[in-house]
Every structure is written in structure tokens, then in C-alpha cells.
Amino acid sequence: MSPIAVAVVVPVHDEAALLDACLAALTAAVAHARRTHPGIRVAPVVVLDACTDASEQIARSWPVGIRRIDARRVGTARRRGVEAALAELGDPAPEDTWIATTDGDSTVPLAWLSHQLDLRAAGAEVVLGTVRPDFADLTSAHTAHWLATHPRGRPAGNVHGANLGMSAAAYRAAGGFPDLDEHEDVETVRAARAAGARVVATDVNEVTTSGRFEGRTPGGYAAFVHATHQRISGQVSP
Template sequence: MIGVVIPAHDEEERLDACLASVLRASRHPALGGEPVRVMVVLDDCSDGSARVAWEWGVRILCVEARNVGWARAVGSEWLLSNGARWLAHTDADTQVHPDWLAVQLALRADAVCGVVEVDDWSVHATRVRQRYEAAYVDADGHSHIHGANLGVSAAAYARAGGFPALAAHEDVALVRALERTGADIAWSARCRVRTSSRKDARARGGFGDYLCGLAADPS
């Protein structure tokens, strides 16, 4: 079984599109009909995120940690305990490409770090996009780590010790732990997602804050 973990804190507006894309990817013919279980970890939600998840028929865990690392970890552990051989991670404000899961498995690595596309630059000044694109390597062999686009085998995840309970950069911490264990990591531009350019970032220090930081940089 393939498991997908999606942490969410008050993501009612964006979760519907995310789940539609993940479930579409779960039906890709290259998966050969292998079951895909989607776990939404609702972290201290006070909006309608739970309703959206129920309407899609996915599994739900509720926590009150306000900690994305903890949310990813508990979702991962549930899926592993129920037979997942592969864990794919994305975010509730992200839409994955139709071949997202198929590409991760086709790369035959212990872990896959994919790339992100920004869904809408109109909320940011032109210089933000220019600075972002000047620094971002959208090609195989990149060095980007995104919790919104990360896959790892069950065995490699266990050897690395799983996600730490960090409020930000939990994805970087896991990948660094994977590297220390000697895991084979594919840094692939074939594995793609589109993520929000939001200014109201849910995780301090995450991707949304990075974009806002580009706007605030006077250089």
C-alpha cells in the first residue's frame, strides 16, 4: 500500500483542490491498481477542513500540536502501522501532478525530493518572482527540499528515525537524517506539484514565509 500524508491547519479553502489532485494521482495506471490511502492530519483546525476531508472519504487524524513535524510524523506512523511501503508527503495548499505517485515509485530510490511550481504570482510584486526564479533550480539534480513534494520508502523512513517534531524545516531534518543513513535520494524535476503563493503562511519559516522574505529583502 502507498500512503499519502497531508497536514492541515485551517485549510478549508484549499484542501478540496489538494485532495482532488491526490486522488487523481492515486488512480494513475502506472500504479497497477495498488491501494493508496490518504491521511489528512487536522492540526488544531477550527474551520471546515474536517468536512472537506470527510466529503472526499479520506482518513482523518485530529491533533492539537500546531506543529507540522508532529502532524507528519503521526500520519506517517498510522499509515506504516497499516501496511504502507511508501510514504508520499504534500501540503493542503498544494496540488500534485497526475503522475506524482507514479514518478516517485518509478525512480526506484529510497527517497524522492521533487520540485514545486508557484500557482499564482499575481499576489506578489514582480521582483519576488524574479528573485525566486533566479535562485530556484527546476532540473534533475537540484538541492531543494519541500515537505509539499517528498516521498520516502517505509524502510528508509524507519532507519532515519522519522520526522522530528519541529514547527518548521521538519522536511529538511528528515532528508538530512536520510543522507546520514546512506539512503539513495532522487533529486527529481519529474516529480512535480503546484503550491500556493499565499501570504498568510500557516507554518512560520515555511515556503510562504520564504516568498514574503523575498519581497522584504531590500537588495
């Protein structure tokens, strides 16, 4: 059996304030996966999309591949990252390859990648992981609301590019990440489902994402956080 090849992709647009923490966590998770799954080959790639801040300098201080583009589209960034990582791995056979993605404003837990690989071994072709906002960015009321509406052990199965994994075979069957400004993750999973991929939702190894209200895409996770804050702020005092 061929060793599993793993492509890890991180799209970045002006995330200098958060990127160091992102890549520190990712580097630890990759090292952990190499210990728990001996023989795997991992190619983490950061895609710098139209960055005008210090993101590139920060990325270069970590053991990651770097690609620069000027698309201002997260779908394009994610797709180019997959292409670059697979090329770095030598274009391995799809059945022996796993693709994982997170975001430049997010931190993954230590067992993030190894858990995805365990689910792959159990038959998963797409893994939908949960994401929670950084509670340090929220009011106490917002934090309490989030905890109350996300009971542990009952993942909603929402699609988040910040915590997503899939086999290269499922990725190819889905046509890859489309060149979209947002929701490229949702469209890719939709296409993978339509192609018959086995989709597994998990809230183990939850990814923490910035709780900011203004994100890099109009309808991304930041918009969800902001809408939730507005909804509860009229009901519960911070």
C-alpha cells in the same frame, strides 16, 4: 513480489480555502498511480491539526482517511499521518512500502505519485521534488525572478514536505518525522542521508504551493516567498 503499499500524508491546519483543490489534485494523482502501477495499495491520510475552520468538512467529502490532533506542530502531524496510513495498510514490510507527503495548501500534478514510484523502482530511497509558488499570488516581477532562478532540468535538491517521498525503510532508519514546529522534513532527510539512503532530486512533477506571505510555520515556504519578494521588490518594479 508483494504489491507496493503507499502511504500518502497531508498535514492540515486551517486550510479550508485551499484544501478542496489540494484533495482534488491528490485524488486524481492516486487514481493515475493505480492505473500506471496496477496492484498498488494506497492509503491517503489527512491529519487535521488544531483546525478551527471547515477543513474537516471539506476533507470528509474526499476518499481519504482522517485523523485529528491538537499539537500545532507539523512534524507531529506528518508523523501521526504516517503511522495512521501504515496501520490502514496493515503495517506492510518496509521494503515494500513507500511514503509520500504533500501539504494542505498545495496541489500535486497528475503523475506526482507515479513518478515517485518510478524513481523508487530505479533505486531511489528518498525523492526530493521541487515546489513552486502559485504565480497567481505573485507579482509579474516575482514570477519572472522565480522562473529565471529555477531553470528546468536542474533541480536544486531542496527539501520540501509538500513534495517528498521515501521508502519506509529509509523513514525508519531516519527515526521518522520529529516533533518539530518546522523543518521536520529537512531533519528527516538529513537523518536518512546519514543512514546511507540514496537521495534523488527531481523537478519533474513540480508541486504548486500557495504563494502567500504568512504561512502556518514561521520559517516555512511562505517565509521564503516573502523574503524573495522583499529582495526583488527593491530591484525590479512589479
